[in-house]
Structures are given as C-alpha cells and as structure tokens.
Amino acid sequence: EVQLVESGGGLVQPGGSLRLSCAASGFTFSSSAMTWVRQAPGKGLEWVSTINSGGTRTSSLDSGEGRFTISRDNAKNTLYLQLNSLKTEDTAMYYCGKGYYSDYVGISPGTQVTVSS
Numbered sequence: 001e002v003q004l005v006e007s008g009g010g011l012v013q014p015g016g017s018l019r020l021s022c023a024a025s026g027f028t029f030s031s032s033a034m035t036w037v038r039q040a041p042g043k044g045l046e047w048v049s050t051i052n053s054g055g056t057r058t059s060s061l062d063s064g065e066g067r068f069t070i071s072r073d074n075a076k077n078t079l080y081l082q083l084n085s086l087k088t089e090d091t092a093m094y095y096c097g098k099g100y101y102s103d104y105v106g107i108s109p110g111t112q113v114t115v116s117s
Contacts (some may be wrong), residue, residue, distance in 0.1 A: 002026045002107065004096050009111030016086050020111055022079040022096030030054075030074035035101050036081045038092035038113075047101040048094070049081060063089075086115045 008020040022034070036048040049060040049070040060068045069082040079096050091114050097104040 002098055004098070004108035006094060006096055006108055006111035009094060009113045011114045011116065012086055013117050014086060014088060014115055016115070017082070017084045018086065018113060020081040020083065020094055020096075020113070022081075022108075024077045024079065024096075024098070027098060029072075029077040032098050033100050034070075034072060034079045035097045035099065035104060036070060036079075036094060037097060037101065037104055038090075038094045039110075040089075040092040043092075045104075045106075046092075050100055051079070083113065086113070088115050091115045 003025045005023045008018060012018055031053050033050060033052050035050045037045050038048050039045050047061060049068055051058045051070045051072055055072045058070050067085045071080045093110040093112050095108050095110040
C-alpha cells in the first residue's frame, strides 16, 4: 500500500523559507518519479514540481522558478521541496504524489503553508 506523509509546513512571513518533506513507503521509491502539487483556498489543484527517479531531472512551475527546489533522498525514501522567497500567493495545502502530475492521486494528508505578515 502506497503511503505518503508530508511535513514541514507552517506560518511564515513573505520572503521567508520552508522545507517540506514527504516520507514515502509501500513502493520502490527509488524507481518512481515524484511530484509536488498544491491547492490554494477556493482554487483547484496546481502542479508545483516534479523530479525523476534518480533525481537528475527536475521541473517546476514558472512562478516557482528560482524559488522552489525539489530534491530527493532515495536512501531515506524521502522527497523534499525547498520553498524560498515565499509570497502570499504561495499559501496553499501542499501534497506529494507518486509519479508524474498525470499520475497524481490524492492519498496523502498534505501540509499547510501559510504566507502572511
């Protein structure tokens, strides 16, 4: 059974940083691409970033370029998302998913990121 548990969210001021983590189990983590998505209040799901299985290729949404960094530790079965220079519009619930965005299934609890002064 695939299990994903996010952590690391919180309340931060504009310009601040957070590091989100996603602990994975129930599948061969090192063989799977991984994705972060987010959902802001009253809005639909939005793709944030994806990393390939080996961690050698990444992509992020345009508004996150230069601010968001996705990474992974296959030895620890953990996915990360470093969020820098946070803006109020980054406020959302952040979720990790196995595979690419097209594969996303909402099975994890998510972690709340709130950017506010």
